[in-house]
Amino acid sequence: SQQGEEDPQALSIQEGENATMNCSYKTSINNLQWYRQNSGRGLVHLILIRSNEREKHSGRLRVTLDTSKKSSSLLITASRAADTASYFCATDADFGNEKLTFGTGTRLTIIP
Amino acid sequence: DGGITQSPKYLFRKEGQNVTLSCEQNLNHDAMYWYRQDPGQGLRLIYYSQIVNDFQKGDIAEGYSVSREKKESFPLTVTSAQKNPTAFYLCASSIDLGYKNEQYFGPGTRLTVT
Numbered sequence: 189s190q191q192g193e194e195d196p197q198a199l200s201i202q203e204g205e206n207a208t209m210n211c212s213y214k215t216s217i218n219n220l221q222w223y224r225q226n227s228g229r230g231l232v233h234l235i236l237i238r239s240n241e242r243e244k245h246s247g248r249l250r251v252t253l254d255t256s257k258k259s260s261s262l263l264i265t266a267s268r269a270a271d272t273a274s275y276f277c278a279t280d281a282d283f284g285n286e287k288l289t290f291g292t293g294t295r296l297t298i299i300p
Numbered sequence: 301d302g303g304i305t306q307s308p309k310y311l312f313r314k315e316g317q318n319v320t321l322s323c324e325q326n327l328n329h330d331a332m333y334w335y336r337q338d339p340g341q342g343l344r345l346i347y348y349s350q351i352v353n354d355f356q357k358g359d360i361a362e363g364y365s366v367s368r369e370k371k372e373s374f375p376l377t378v379t380s381a382q383k384n385p386t387a388f389y390l391c392a393s394s395i396d397l398g399y400k401n402e403q404y405f406g407p408g409t410r411l412t413v414t
Binding site for chain 2: 233276286
C-alpha cells in the first residue's frame with residue numbers, strides 16, 4: 189500500500205515563482221526524504237528530514253515536517269526551468285521498517 | 301567517477317522470454333535495490349539486498365528473480381511468469397540498509413514486452 193501521497197498531482201507555475209508540494213503519510217515515521225526525477229531518468233535525492241525536526245533548508249529548497257498531521261511540504265523558491273521534474277516523498281512504511289516507500293509524485297512544470 | 305550504471309537503457313523482448321537487467325555500482329555500497337515504476341506511478345520495491353549472497357523480497361517480487369554474487373552487481377531477471385513486465389526498472393544503492401540512508405539511483409531500463 190502507498191505510504192506517501194503527494195499533492196497536487198501536477199503543478200504548473202511561471203519561472204521565478206515559488207512551488208509548494210505536499211506529502212501526507214499514514215503511519216509513524218523515523219524520517220522523510222524528498223527525491224526529484226527528470227523525465228525518463230533515475231531519482232536524485234534532495235533532502236532528508238528526521239521525525240524530530242520541523243524544518244530543513246538546502247539551497248532553494250525548504251522542507252517542513254508536521255508529525256502531528258502526518259504531512260510534509262517541499263518548497264522550491266525562485267523556480268527555474270531546470271526544476272521541471274517529478275518530485276517524490278519517501279518514508280519508512282512502518283516504524284522501524286528498514287525499507288523506503290515512495291509516494292506517487294507531483295509533476296512540476298516551470299513555464300519560462 | 302562513482303555511480304550506478306544500468307544497461308541497456310531500452311530493452312525489447314517477446315512475451316514468454318526471460319530477460320536480465322544489469323545493475324552495477326562502484327560506490328562501495330552494501331545495500332542494493334530494484335524498483336519498478338509504471339506511468340504516473342510511484343516506485344514499487346521488487347527485491348533488495350543487504351550484503352553479498354543475501355537478498356529479500358520486496359512488495360512485488362512475483363515473477364522476478366535476483367542474485368548478489370558480487371558487492372558491485374545486482375542483476376534482475378524478469379521471468380515469463382511476470383504477467384505485466386512492461387515498465388521502467390530502477391536500480392538503487394545505499395551505504396547500508398535502512399530508511400535513514402539516502403538512495404542513489406541508476407538511470408533506469410525501460411523494458412517493453414510484446
